[in-house]
Amino acid sequence: MTLSLFIQSLINGLNQGAIYALIALGYTMVYGIIRMINFAHGDFIMIGSYTLFYTIPLMVNAGMPAWLAVVAAVAVCAVLGILVETFAYRPVRKAGSMSALITALAMSIFLQNLAMVLFGAKPHNVQAIFSLPTITVGGVSLPLNVLLTIAIGVVIMLGMQIFVKGTKLGKAMRAVPQDKDASTLMGINVNRIITLTFCIGSSLAAVAALMYCATYPRVTTDMGSMMGMKAFIAAVLGGIGIIPGAMIGGILVGLIEIFVKLFAPGWYEAVTYGTLIVILLVKPSGILGKNTGEKV
Amino acid sequence: MTKQRKIAYLLNAVGVVVIFALLMALFAAGVFGTSTTYIQGICTTACYTVIMVASLNLVVGFMGEFSLGHAGFVSVGAYVSAIVSGALAGKGLSDLGLFLVAILAGGLAAGIMGVLVGIPALRLRGDYLAIVTMAFAEIIRVCFCNFSITGGGKTLSGILKLSTFPRAFWVMVVCVTFMYMFVRSKFGRTVQAIREDYIAASAAGINVTFYKVLTFAVSSFFAGIGGAIYAHYMTAMIPTNFNFNYSAELLSEVIIGGTGSLTGSIIGAVFLSALPEAMRQFATYRMLCYSVVLVLVMLFRPGGIFGRWEFSLTRVLGRLTHRRETAKKGA
Numbered sequence: 001m002t003l004s005l006f007i008q009s010l011i012n013g014l015n016q017g018a019i020y021a022l023i024a025l026g027y028t029m030v031y032g033i034i035r036m037i038n039f040a041h042g043d044f045i046m047i048g049s050y051t052l053f054y055t056i057p058l059m060v061n062a063g064m065p066a067w068l069a070v071v072a073a074v075a076v077c078a079v080l081g082i083l084v085e086t087f088a089y090r091p092v093r094k095a096g097s098m099s100a101l102i103t104a105l106a107m108s109i110f111l112q113n114l115a116m117v118l119f120g121a122k123p124h125n126v127q128a129i130f131s132l133p134t135i136t137v138g139g140v141s142l143p144l145n146v147l148l149t150i151a152i153g154v155v156i157m158l159g160m161q162i163f164v165k166g167t168k169l170g171k172a173m174r175a176v177p178q179d180k181d182a183s184t185l186m187g188i189n190v191n192r193i194i195t196l197t198f199c200i201g202s203s204l205a206a207v208a209a210l211m212y213c214a215t216y217p218r219v220t221t222d223m224g225s226m227m228g229m230k231a232f233i234a235a236v237l238g239g240i241g242i243i244p245g246a247m248i249g250g251i252l253v254g255l256i257e258i259f260v261k262l263f264a265p266g267w268y269e270a271v272t273y274g275t276l277i278v279i280l281l282v283k284p285s286g287i288l289g290k291n292t293g294e295k296v
Numbered sequence: 297m298t299k300q301r302k303i304a305y306l307l308n309a310v311g312v313v314v315i316f317a318l319l320m321a322l323f324a325a326g327v328f329g330t331s332t333t334y335i336q337g338i339c340t341t342a343c344y345t346v347i348m349v350a351s352l353n354l355v356v357g358f359m360g361e362f363s364l365g366h367a368g369f370v371s372v373g374a375y376v377s378a379i380v381s382g383a384l385a386g387k388g389l390s391d392l393g394l395f396l397v398a399i400l401a402g403g404l405a406a407g408i409m410g411v412l413v414g415i416p417a418l419r420l421r422g423d424y425l426a427i428v429t430m431a432f433a434e435i436i437r438v439c440f441c442n443f444s445i446t447g448g449g450k451t452l453s454g455i456l457k458l459s460t461f462p463r464a465f466w467v468m469v470v471c472v473t474f475m476y477m478f479v480r481s482k483f484g485r486t487v488q489a490i491r492e493d494y495i496a497a498s499a500a501g502i503n504v505t506f507y508k509v510l511t512f513a514v515s516s517f518f519a520g521i522g523g524a525i526y527a528h529y530m531t532a533m534i535p536t537n538f539n540f541n542y543s544a545e546l547l548s549e550v551i552i553g554g555t556g557s558l559t560g561s562i563i564g565a566v567f568l569s570a571l572p573e574a575m576r577q578f579a580t581y582r583m584l585c586y587s588v589v590l591v592l593v594m595l596f597r598p599g600g601i602f603g604r605w606e607f608s609l610t611r612v613l614g615r616l617t618h619r620r621e622t623a624k625k626g627a
Contacts, residue, residue: 037423092594097422101362102551103594109544110587117580225540229434232427266449270438273431280428281416 004139009258015146015215017254018153022208023231024238024246025160026201032241033177033197034093039104040084042228043111044202047080048073048209049126049219050119056127066129073206081202085195108225115221126217129210149211156207157247160200164243173197177241230257233276239286248287304610311609312469320462336461337529338573342566343464344525347471349549349565350558351518356547357556357604358479359511360491361418362426366519366546368413368433369406371538373520374527375446377402378455381528385456395458399467399524406520407513409436414512418505421494433543440535453532459525467525471518476558478514487511541583548586551600552593560602 023045030038055069088107092099132144164170175183176193184190212227213219234253238245253272260268279286319339322328328335352366381398389397417428441449478484486507490497498504527533553564572582593600 035423037427088591092598095594095598098360098362099594099598101423101426102547103591105364105544106548106587106590106594109541109548109583110591113580113584113587117584222541229430229540233431236424236427266442267438270435273434273438276431277416277428277435280420280424284420284424 005262007140009262010255011140011142011146011150013255013258014150014251015254016258017234017251018150019208019211019215019250020227020231020234020253021247021250022153022156022204022211023227024235024250025157025243026204026208027228027232027235028238028240028243028246029160029173029197029201031235033173033194034089034100035097035177036089036100037104037232038089038198038201039101039228040107040111041201041205042224042226042231043108043115044077044080044205044224045209045212045227046115046219046221046224047111048077048206049213049223050115050124051076051206052129052209052213053124053126053219056129060127066127067210069129070207070210073209074203077202077206077209078199081198081205082195085198089198090191090194108228112221112225119221121221123218123220126213126219128217129214145214149214152207152211156204157243160204161243169193169196230272233272236276236286237279239289242286242288245286245288300610304608307609307613316462316465319465323461338570340459340461340464340525340529341573342569343461343468344459344522344529345546345549345565345569346468346562347522347525348519348546349553350472350475350561351515351522352546353550353553353555353558353561354475354478354511354515354518356550357554357561358484358491359487359508361421361508362423363429363512363515364426364540364543364547365413365429365431365433365436366515367538367540367542368429368436369410369516369519370523370526370542370546371433371436371440371535372409372516373399373402373406373523374533374538375440375452375523376405376520377524378452378527378533379445381456381458382454391458392463394456395463395528398458398528399521402524402527403517403521406523407517409520410513410516411509413516414509418508418512430540430543433538434540437535437538440538446535449535451532451534455527455531455533457528457531459529464525464529467521471521472558472562475514475518479558483507483510545583545586548590552586552589554600554602554604556604557600557602557606559605559607560600563602564600 023041026041026044027038030036030041051073052069055072056066059066059069084107088103089100092103130145130148132148134141134143136142164173172183172188172193173196175186175188176190180190183193212223230253231250234249235246236249237252238247238249253275256275257268257272260271264271283289323332323336326332348366348370352363355361355363355366377398380401381394384394384397413429413432417425417432420428440446446452479488486497486502487510489500490502490504490507494504549564549568550561552568553562554560568586572578597603
C-alpha cells in the first residue's frame with residue numbers, strides 16, 4: 001500500500017466516520033436518557049434524505065444555495081421525532097424494556113414501508129449539494145466537500161458536548177436518567193426533556209442525511225436501517241450514553257470499514273459486526289464506558 | 297401416564313388427522329378449481345412459517361430474551377439442506393428419504409450454529425443480546441454471500457422441489473409436538489423459571505447458561521428445519537432473502553400471536569402468512585399493517601393476542617361434557 005493510497009483511505013474513512021458519529025450521537029443521547037435503542041433513528045435519516053431530495057430543486061429554483069435545504073430536513077425530522085416519541089414511545093415507556101424495543105422496531109418497519117408506499121421502491125439521485133473543487137496534494141485528491149463534511153461533524157459534536165455539559169437544559173438531560181423522581185422534585189419536566197432529546201437526536205439525523213447525500217447522492221427506502229445499525233455499533237463501541245464515545249466509535253467504525261474494503265471488499269460488513277460482538281463480549285460498556293455492577 | 301393424559305394425546309392426534317384429511321379432501325375434490333396448486337402452496341408456506349415462528353417463540357416467549365437474528369439460523373438450515381440434497385440426489389434414496397435426510401441435516405447444522413452463537417452471545421441480556429443476535433445473523437448472511445458453494449451472493453437455484461404439502465404438514469406436526477413437549481418438560485419449566493427471575497433461578501441451583509444455550513440450540517434446530525422446507529419449496533434463494541427484515545417479520549408474528557403461547561404462534565403464523573397471499577393487491581401495505589398492529593398490540597395487550605394461553609382439546613371437551621352434566625342435573 002502506497003502512502004498516498006493510505007492517506008486517501010484515511011480521509012475517506014474519516015468522512016464515513018464523521019457521518020456515523022453524528023448518527024451515533026442521536027442513538028447515544030436517546031439511549032442515555034431513556035435506556036432504549038431507538039431502532040427508528042436510522043429511518044429518520046432516510047426521511048431526512050427524501051426531504052432533501054424533494055427540497056433541493058426548490059431551493060435551487062429559488063436561487064438559494066442547495067445546502068439550505070437542510071433547514072427543511074431538520075424541521076421535518078424534528079417534528080417526526082417528536083411525533084414518534086409522543087404517540088408511540090411515551091405510552092409504552094412504563095411497560096418495560098421489551099415493549100419499548102418492540103415498539104421501536106415496529107416504528108422502524110412502519111417508517112420504511114411508509115416511505116416505500118409514498119416514494120416508491122426505486123432509488124432516487126439527489127442533486128449535488130456542495131459545488132466545491134477537488135484539490136490534489138502530493139498524489140492525494142482531496143474533495144473539499146469531504147473535508148467540509150468532516151468539519152461540520154466535528155463542530156456539531158463539540159457543540160453538543162458544550163451544550164450537554166455547560167447549559168441548564170443539558171444538566172437536566174443528564175439528571176433525568178440518574179433519577180426521574182428526584183429530577184421532577186427539582187422542577188424538571190421529565191417528559192419535556194425526553195421529547196427535547198428526541199428532537200435534538202432527530203435533527204442530528206437530518207444533518208447526517210445532508211452529509212451522507214453530499215458523499216453518496218442516492219436515496220433508497222432501506223438506506224436508513226443499515227446505516228442506523230452501523231451507527232449503533234459505533235455508539236456501543238464508544239460506550240453508549242457517552243457523547244465523546246459516539247465520536248470515537250463512529251470514527252473507528254468508519255476507518256475499519258474503509259480499510260477492510262480495500263483488502264476484502266465482500267467482507268467489510270462481517271468485520272464491522274464482528275468488532276461489535278468482540279467489544280460486547282469483552283467490555284460491554286464500550287471503550288469509554290465504566291463497568292457498573294448489577295444490583296440483586 | 298395417567299389414563300386422562302392418554303386420552304388427551306389420542307384426541308389431539310385424531311384432531312390433527314382430521315384437519316389433514318379435511319384439507320386433502322378439499323384439494324382432491326377440486327373445490328378450488330384451477331387454483332388448487334396455488335392454495336396448496338400457501339398451505340405449505342403456512343406450515344414452514346409455523347415452524348419458524350414457533351421456534352422463535354421458544355426464545356422470545358419462554359426464555360424471555362430477544363432474538364433479532366432468527367433468519368440467520370433459518371438460512372443455515374436452508375443452505376445446508378439444499379447442499380445435502382443436491383449432493384445425495386440420484387444416489388438411490390427415495391424422494392421422501394432424501395427430503396428427511398436433507399431437513400435433518402439442515403436442522404442439525406442450524407442447531408450446531410445455535411450452540412456456537414449461543415455460548416458467547418447468551419452471556420448478554422436484553423438489548424445487547426438482541427443486537428448481538430442480529431450481528432451474528434448478518435455475519436452468517438455475509439458468509440453465504442461470499443462462499444462459492446452457496447452461490448457466492450447470486451441466486452442458488454436448481455434445488456429439488458421436495459417439499460410437498462403433506463410432507464410439510466407432517467413435519468410441522470412433529471416439530472410442534474416436540475416443541476410443546478420441550479416446553480412442558482423439566483427443561484421447559486426450568487427455562488420459564490429463568491425467565492421469571494434468573495437470579496432466583498441460579499440461587500436455586502439451576503445452571504442458567506446451560507439451559508439458555510440449550511433452548512437457543514433447540515430453537516435454532518427447528519428454525520433450520522423450517523428453513524430446509526423453505527429451500528425445497530422455493531427451489532431458488534439468495535442470501536438477501538434472509539436479511540434483518542425477515543427476522544423482524546418472524547419476530548412480529550411471534551409477538552402479535554402471543555409471547556409464550558405456541559397456539560398463538562401457530563394461529564399467528566397461519567393467518568399472517570396466508571392473509572397477504574389472499575390479498576395480493578395490498579402486498580405493499582403488508583409490513584405497514586404489521587407495524588401498526590405491532591404498536592397497537594404493545595399499547596393495549598403487551599403479551600400478544602393470545603398472551604400465554606394454550607389451546608387444549610381436552611379442556612374444551614371437558615367443558616362441553618361438564619356443561620351437559622350440569623344441564624342434566626338442572627333438568
